Amino acid sequence: MKKKPRITALDISDVKIAGVVAELESKNKITVLSYDITNESCLKNGLVVDITKAAAVIKNFVKKLQHKSHTSSPTIAVNITGEDLALSKSQAAILISNARGIITSADLKAVISQAHIQGVSLDRKIIETLISKYTVDDNVEVINPLRMYAKKLCVQLSVVSGFTNHINNLRKAISRAGYCVKDLVADPIADSFSVLTEKDKEDGVVLMNIGCLRSQIIVFKKNKMEYLKVVNRGGADITKSISSSLDVSFEYAEELKRRYGCAQFYNNQKQEVVLKKDDGTFKTINRNLITDAASGGLFDVFDFIDKELKKANIYLEKDYKIILTGGLALMDSAIEALQAKFHLAISAGVPRGYSVVNELVAPNWSTCLGVAKKSLINPPYVPYSRALSAPRYIIQKFNDFMTDYF
Numbered sequence: 570m571k572k573k574p575r576i577t578a579l580d581i582s583d584v585k586i587a588g589v590v591a592e593l594e595s596k597n598k599i600t601v602l603s604y605d606i607t608n609e610s611c612l613k614n615g616l617v618v619d620i621t622k623a624a625a626v627i628k629n630f631v632k633k634l635q636h637k638s639h640t641s642s643p644t645i646a647v648n649i650t651g652e653d654l655a656l657s658k659s660q661a662a663i664l665i666s667n668a669r670g671i672i673t674s675a676d677l678k679a680v681i682s683q684a685h686i687q688g689v690s691l692d693r694k695i696i697e698t699l700i701s702k703y704t705v706d707d708n709v710e711v712i713n714p715l716r717m718y719a720k721k722l723c724v725q726l727s728v729v730s731g732f733t734n735h736i737n738n739l740r741k742a743i744s745r746a747g748y749c750v751k752d753l754v755a756d757p758i759a760d761s762f763s764v765l766t767e768k769d770k771e772d773g774v775v776l777m778n779i780g781c782l783r784s785q786i787i788v789f790k791k792n793k794m795e796y797l798k799v800v801n802r803g804g805a806d807i808t809k810s811i812s813s814s815l816d817v818s819f820e821y822a823e824e825l826k827r828r829y830g831c832a833q834f835y836n837n838q839k840q841e842v843v844l845k846k847d848d849g850t851f852k853t854i855n856r857n858l859i860t861d862a863a864s865g866g867l868f869d870v871f872d873f874i875d876k877e878l879k880k881a882n883i884y885l886e887k888d889y890k891i892i893l894t895g896g897l898a899l900m901d902s903a904i905e906a907l908q909a910k911f912h913l914a915i916s917a918g919v920p921r922g923y924s925v926v927n928e929l930v931a932p933n934w935s936t937c938l939g940v941a942k943k944s945l946i947n948p949p950y951v952p953y954s955r956a957l958s959a960p961r962y963i964i965q966k967f968n969d970f971m972t973d974y975f
């Protein structure tokens with residue numbers, strides 16, 4: 570029986586590692602064989618700060634995760650996050666110089682690497698390339714230029730990149746742990762894979778993953794990526810807001826945030842909560858004061874994101890469906906509070922298309938499951954661009970030849 574494609578996928582953040590071992594069941598259907606989450610951190614501000622320590626944490630985690638699914642594999646797929654992730658648009662053109670005047674796969678690769686050189690600085694590593702459009706000759710837009718007669722080929726790309734050194738440090742930690750990185754997936758791209766439908770991307774959607782220290786935002790319209798950004802605002806800012814408003818420790822504020830969220834109880838003035846202060850004393854406060862502080866922090870985070878989007882001429886009230894995912898979407902009444910405050914329709918985004926236990930159909934698993942899905946089902950943007958074994962390489966060359974000349 571043919572072996573099903575399988576991947577160990579990780580979502581590494583500053584505060585946790587979540588992982589799954591997943592198998593591609595059929596087109597678009599993924600089964601999760603095992604999953605795990607640890608609060609051990611191996612990043613700071615999205616970066617590896619100690620390769621040896623990070624390697625040890627990753628090794629321990631992956632070993633346990635794979636053991637649970639009775640599998641073992643040296644290859645893994647991993648997310649990339651951090652403020653230095655950026656989307657750039659670039660374009661390039663080449664002349665079709667072969668005697669037959671037909672666009673070959675070598676021409677496609679050449680024009681794309683030209684566009685990479687034009688659009689991405691040398692200190693950055695390309696994580697994702699999406700073709701916005703191809704045009705041939707005098708601006709005739711085509712979907713697939715391969716084997717077409719043409720004198721000139723142009724391409725417009727959307728390229729997601731991060732700093733090469735940061736990415737290499739993560740790769741190094743993973744290889745020290747004894748694993749090899751098969752795929753690197755930018756957080757917002759992973760989220761889009763697990764949460765969005767093709768229709769969302771066609772109609773226009775703003776997907777926000779509000780996590781712990783960061784929020785990842787990605788915007789699609791007409792099936793094209795319009796915007797991608799990671800900002801340093803997240804659930805921890807809401808916890809800080811509760812902590813400073815009520816004068817309690819960060820840990821206790823986190824507990825209050827998870828327990829009470831943003832649900833308001835103005836009609837029930839008797840809802841009182843006993844607060845334990847850091848000095849060991851107790852005081853009773855109205856529950857609304859907790860949810861007011863939580864809502865205030867949440868509105869500040871959302872307002873920050875909204876301003877960032879406006880800088881890029883993306884107006885939430887117009888033309889976009891808004892989907893909220895990430896751990897913050899679990900906060901009690903957060904979506905309702907945002908809808909009322911900003912007069913917007915917002916829905917919660919959870920992973921779809923997976924055969925998983927209910928626990929994983931939750932917004933805080935969007936990134937991890939998206940990394941798995943991207944790695945398992947997404948074809949490379951240039952056919953056969955992934956590293957291949959020798960026999961496959963020969964078959965690929967033969968296929969290229971047949972495609973280009975017949």
Ligand SMILES: Nc1ncnc2c1ncn2[C@@H]1O[C@H](COP(=O)(O)OP(=O)(O)OP(=O)(O)O)[C@@H](O)[C@H]1O
Binds near residue numbers: 581780781783828
């Ligand atoms: N039930 C809940 N109620 C309120 N907040 C919650 C709940 N569950 C999780 N959170 C918050 O969600 C945040 C963590 O979300 P998530 O797991 O998506 O972040 P992360 O991926 O670890 O970090 P990041 O994406 O920022 O790198 C924390 O601030 C946490 O307090």
Ligand SMILES: [Mg+2]
Binds near residue numbers: 582895936
């Ligand atoms: Mg995250």
